[in-house]
Amino acid sequence: xxxxxxxxxxxxxxxxxxxxxxxxxxxxxxxxxxxxxxxxxxxxxxxxxxxxxxxxxxxxxxxxxxxxxxxxxxxxxxxxxxxxxxxxxxxxxxxxxxxxxxxxxxxxxxxxxxxxxxxxxxxxxxxxxxxxxxxxxxxxxxxxxxxxxxxxxxxxxxxxxxxxxxxxxxxxxxxxxxxxxxxxxxxxxxxxxxxxxxxxxxxxxxx
Numbered sequence: 001x002x003x004x005x006x007x008x009x010x011x012x013x014x015x016x017x018x019x020x021x022x023x024x025x026x027x028x029x030x031x032x033x034x035x036x037x038x039x040x041x042x043x044x045x046x047x048x049x050x051x052x053x054x055x056x057x058x059x060x061x062x063x064x065x066x067x068x069x070x071x072x073x074x075x076x077x078x079x080x081x082x083x084x085x086x087x088x089x090x091x092x093x094x095x096x097x098x099x100x101x102x103x104x105x106x107x108x109x110x111x112x113x114x115x116x117x118x119x120x121x122x123x124x125x126x127x128x129x130x131x132x133x134x135x136x137x138x139x140x141x142x143x144x145x146x147x148x149x150x151x152x153x154x155x156x157x158x159x160x161x162x163x164x165x166x167x168x169x170x171x172x173x174x175x176x177x178x179x180x181x182x183x184x185x186x187x188x189x190x191x192x193x194x195x196x197x198x199x200x201x202x203x204x205x206x207x
Contacts, residue, residue: 019138022112029144032194041147041150041153042188043090043091043175044088044191047151049071049193050193051066053112066193069153069155069192073074089114090112091154092113095114100113131177142183143182151187151188152176152179152185154192155192156170156193156194156195157195184203
């Protein structure tokens, strides 16, 4: 996933690739970028949920908030072409991954994604029917690539309290629970649609 000037100046429509289908050379490039960012990567869960499949009539004020976050994500990922970006993974619902290159025209290098089968199964990409097995493979592969910390955004996050204990809900919350088994996960506040008002810069998982 190179961000060299030779590649980025040729074509600003990103090359869409599934994370599980990356070649060894592409994985090596990804690992190099992870090392350059001190082990920190960005993960986006359903970043264009609102613009892809809902209307303002259904979601009201939350639709406008979702659009604002989507605009911020687009600007964050495609702006400042000469600036080094952290490696990024995008989790999108099945069939909608093909909309990503148009939405993120200008993104440097490979646009790496995983498909999600349902909103509830936030990390099932369709390669296998065994979600737990896929989660284990994904976590192990990210660890092998040198990932130490994940900055997360997208839709949606709710911090709930049950019996005095915090519970992370929504697709972003579920993903935090999964990634937190191996990595420290921190919410990117301005790049996350929130169903409640969780603590700012909320972190979860391994330190």
